[in-house]
Amino acid sequence: MITKSFERKNEDSLKLTEDHQTIIKKYERSNLLHFESKTFPTICLALRNCSDRPFQLVFDDSSFNKKYQLPSQIAQNSDTLMQAHKYSSVYNQLNIRLDNLKQMDNRIVLGYSQTTYYDSLITNRAMDYCWNNGKTIREIYEPGPFISDLENSKFSNHLGFNGFLETSDGKIIFVKRGQKLSVGKNTWSPSVAASLKAKYALNENQKLDKQGLSEAIKKEITDELYIEFDQNTDLSESIFAFYRDLVEGGKPQFLFYYKLNNYTFDEFQANFYAKYKKKNNVVDGTRFIGLSIDEC
Numbered sequence: 001m002i003t004k005s006f007e008r009k010n011e012d013s014l015k016l017t018e019d020h021q022t023i024i025k026k027y028e029r030s031n032l033l034h035f036e037s038k039t040f041p042t043i044c045l046a047l048r049n050c051s052d053r054p055f056q057l058v059f060d061d062s063s064f065n066k067k068y069q070l071p072s073q074i075a076q077n078s079d080t081l082m083q084a085h086k087y088s089s090v091y092n093q094l095n096i097r098l099d100n101l102k103q104m105d106n107r108i109v110l111g112y113s114q115t116t117y118y119d120s121l122i123t124n125r126a127m128d129y130c131w132n133n134g135k136t137i138r139e140i141y142e143p144g145p146f147i148s149d150l151e152n153s154k155f156s157n158h159l160g161f162n163g164f165l166e167t168s169d170g171k172i173i174f175v176k177r178g179q180k181l182s183v184g185k186n187t188w189s190p191s192v193a194a195s196l197k198a199k200y201a202l203n204e205n206q207k208l209d210k211q212g213l214s215e216a217i218k219k220e221i222t223d224e225l226y227i228e229f230d231q232n233t234d235l236s237e238s239i240f241a242f243y244r245d246l247v248e249g250g251k252p253q254f255l256f257y258y259k260l261n262n263y264t265f266d267e268f269q270a271n272f273y274a275k276y277k278k279k280n281n282v283v284d285g286t287r288f289i290g291l292s293i294d295e296c
Contacts, residue, residue, distance in 0.1 A: 008087040015084040015129040026144035041246040046103045054237035059208045060111040068115035081122035084129040089180040092118045094198035095158035098252040120156035124248040147250045155249045163256045165191035171265040171290025194220040210236045226275040265290035
């Protein structure tokens with residue numbers, strides 16, 4: 001019982017290193033975007049001020065019928081790698097893999113294909129999990145000092161996103177994550193942290209477009225926070241950055257920010273708890289704090 005308790009508490013740190021300074025040093029020649037504190041192991045792919053005009057998003061579906069294939073060495077050890085998540089509640093689904101991103105001024109071209117959440121769990125989210133032979137995915141496939149570009153990456157690289165929702169009284173919503181999530185257990189996260197799910201994002205022709213991207217973001221916010229949006233709200237225009245998370249092997253993410261004019265922070269919490277009590281759906285977390293932009 002003591003061993004299981006220890007393993008559960010430390011699962012995240014066993015599969016993904018929490019030593020961000022070492023990651024920054026490992027990939028120091030990979031055009032890292034270092035903020036002043038130099039504590040963010042990320043590569044910025046595209047960035048704009050929230051006051052600038054929205055990105056013009058273009059979706060290249062020429063490779064969408066291509067399905068991601070695990071490298072043979074990872075496939076042979078998939079059972080071992082899946083054990084890295086034995087204390088997490090996970091389920092498989094079709095995700096969007098970002099194959100490349102090209103920026104021309106304000107125009108962002110996103111090349112994408114198909115992958116699955118399970119494949120991301122045993123690649124991107126088990127980067128530092130030690131196999132029986134002492135190897136890790138990071139040391140085999142991405143030892144540094146450079147990181148492979150998206151086109152040549154060996155990993156699942158499902159596109160994820162993090163969102164910052166600000167209430168009408170100037171509070172950014174942060175969520176205390178539960179202990180059964182596959183990453184970031186018991187930590188404070190942005191308002192929404194999710195993968196871009198194909199079931200929400202793809203249209204009737206199984207293609208990704210601006211409307212589908214917006215609907216996927218809105219659906220995730222509704223699922224996690226019980227906040228509803230009208231049909232005309234385009235959250236794709238709230239995206240202000242694309243980046244790669246080096247802790248997860250360069251997995252691509254995008255960031256968005258949106259102001260909720262219909263909720264104060266207290267009203268948001270009252271709405272959440274009323275609907276959560278009635279529906280009792282599985283959500284990332286049920287505890288919240290609101291921080292001003294200055295506090296953030």
